[in-house]
Amino acid sequence: MNLSTVERGKTVTIVSVRKVGRALEERLAALGLFPGAKVFVVRASAGGEMILGCLDSRFALGRDLTNAIEVC
């Protein structure tokens, strides 16, 4: 399913990241957001923006990104 549809408080595993441009894909990977990584949804807003927990960090992602990430 799409990351943007995940509810707050859920922990999911990233399956794939759709093409969002190489630089961004690399940045996501460097932050620990690569296929196989577990992420925790700290806040999910109606528009698709999210705060994700990954390792001991929190990241705010715009909806362009949450829409591009497939999770399970």
Added chain:
Amino acid sequence: MDSERTAGKIRVALAGAPNCGKTTIFNSLTGEKRAVGNYSGVTVETVVGTFIRDSVGYSIADLPGVYSLTTFSRDEQVARDYLLRNEIDVVVNVVDASNLERNLFLTLQWLELGYPVVVALNMCDLARSRGLNYDAAKLSDVLGVPVVEVVGPTEEGIDELVATIRERAEKGKDAETCDASKRASELLAFPKEIEREIALLEAALDTTVLKTANSSNASAGNLGVDWLVFGRAADAGNAQNEVDDAIARYPNLRTRAAVRARRRWLAIKLLEDDADVVRSWNYPELEAITSSCVERLSTDDVAPIAAKIAAARYANVRRIASSVVRTEKNKLLMWSDKADRILTHPFWGLILFFLAMYCVFWLTFTLGNYPVGWLEDLQSALEGWCNTSLWASNPESLVRSLVVDGIIAGVGGVLVFFPNIFILFAAIAVLEESGYMARGAFLTDRFLSRFGLTGKSFIPMLVGFGCSVPAVMSTRIIEDKRARLTTIFVVPLMSCGARYPIYMLLIPAFFPLKWQAPVLWSVYVFGIVVAAILSTTLTKAKFRGETSPMLIELPVYHAPTFHTVGKKALERGLQYLTKAGTTILGVSILLWALSTFPRLPAAKEAPFAERANAVQTEANELGVDLAEFALASDEESGDSSALARLTEDQRARAAELLAQSEQNQFDLEEARLEYSVVGRLGKAIEPAIKLAGMDWRIGSALVGAFAAKEVFVAQMGIVFKVGAVDETSDSLREILHKKYSPLVAVSIIVFCLIAAPCMATLVVVAKEASWRWAWFQWGTLTLLGFLVACAVYQVGSLLNLGV
């Protein structure tokens, strides 16, 4: 780097992820010697500081905080280039102990590059309070590099860190530079299938690149090739001078181990298809081998190779971390998440954010205007002293005019902003350091990204209502270059404090009381609407709709230290004074010259002097000193002894003479202005601005308003011969009301709102972005302001509105 400055010193590069507390450690190490702040955006600088401990000199480069050594951002490029191109004895890797895994991800990359690394384990106190129990000795053992525990703010462990750096650097002068590489080989190992391709590429690098390295194909300055040339030279035991030459150019590669590490690193970069490493190469054979390697690895196609490599690194990191850290519940993170339930709430979060922004605005301008007032008092006292003491006998002196109207006014014009800028940057530092800024950006990003801006554009736009100068400077918080340039572009459309006097002069002159507030409000809203339209257009037209999606780290909340905040604010304030200040001073002197020269010929001055003399003679006959009389009648409570000895008739006559004398002075000033370049410019643009309903008087006032918007009001006072006025002057309003229609007033207001950002803004934009961008902005806004003013006037006239 300046090699003379660093000769004989131990050269240290301070590297780490954003929010790892690197700068605090840099400050602890160097004391107060840091020269300029580095900030992301248009200019990213690597700051080099120096310090001496136990009679050993150190030079230390504070690299930008990075998440990885790819080239996603300018910061990463700067950090990487610095590491590759400069001579470095030790890399001090600051690791945030409370976020060990993410930080070790970067540590592995420093090791991969083959540098002697010292790990400074920072925020140990924070980590412990988070419930993280880690074993620093074990970490040192696993990584194969020294690990020093430090607490940045209290400087705990700094002495030990310096001692370790020194020890490491001295050891590095022996043959074995890269002791980590042996142990690291397992830390840095990738899964078998990736390792196989790396080995292939390493071999390919040796054969293809090195074969041709001595021919013209080896381009100077290439990120990779030259090092390999040296590597081969060292390996093959080539002629000594060739090795010496390579050492001179690439001193970091003193040993074979370092060369091998670098070769492996280049192979990995080839696999990652790293643009910087690959772009300048021209080895068709190597390219073919690389693409076949990449093809073999891209079987499942779910992620780019770079992501696979990152995942492999994280797997290594997890292994290391799990062996040295025992995690209980992360208490701080839980606390931070709890705070974020309210602070990032789509409704309450926004309300609190607006409140916080209001506080920033209030502090900057309400609180800041007290010291600004003192500076202005000081300035006028100085002007008064020059006028009454220094040049009392010769008020017409050109030097006096230059000093008072040019230099003091110019320096004053720069200095008066300093308190605002200092307070603003202190407030921003508090927001940044505490971690709240990132939340604010998250909250406003969705709305602002529709207009090609980002969440972080909010603060500059808000500050713009006070003054464009600090607003443009505060765009430094925006990392994305396009968003930053767009924000800078629209900041002047927020009606700044200096435009308020113009509105307050014109609106009451032309509109009935009940319309005044709505008109003023509409002016502000109109500015915001124009800004939204412009930023959208700019993003679509100039940046082809490219906006980078939001991806911001939200650091755990923590209390900012007084020291860090003060230092940041002071640094940026001083930067303003030195960078912008000098140019602004130059431009104000130029503008002074333009409104002073050419001077009125003596023949034209003569009638005014005659009139002044006539008035003076009559005053003498009357026995009244006009200056004294003016002072006495001005202040009702003042010294009335000068008035007491006069009869009623005499007093009336004296008042008349005073009025004549003043009128004569205004006439003279107008004649001078009309004769000067500024006045002539006003006349020259009259044919054009007539389309917007304005005449040369308004034109020259607009030219003067380039120096500072509030000058418009004073300039109108001069051309309409009512003398020194401010926006509350009713006499000026009456004249304006008789001379112009409300439509012209609206046209002027619209023009002042949109067109021609003041000279201080122009200079600051040039310093923060580029002169090209500054003039592009200035020209576009001026043209747009003119067109809109014309449209307002022409359409209004056609419809017979307010004429």
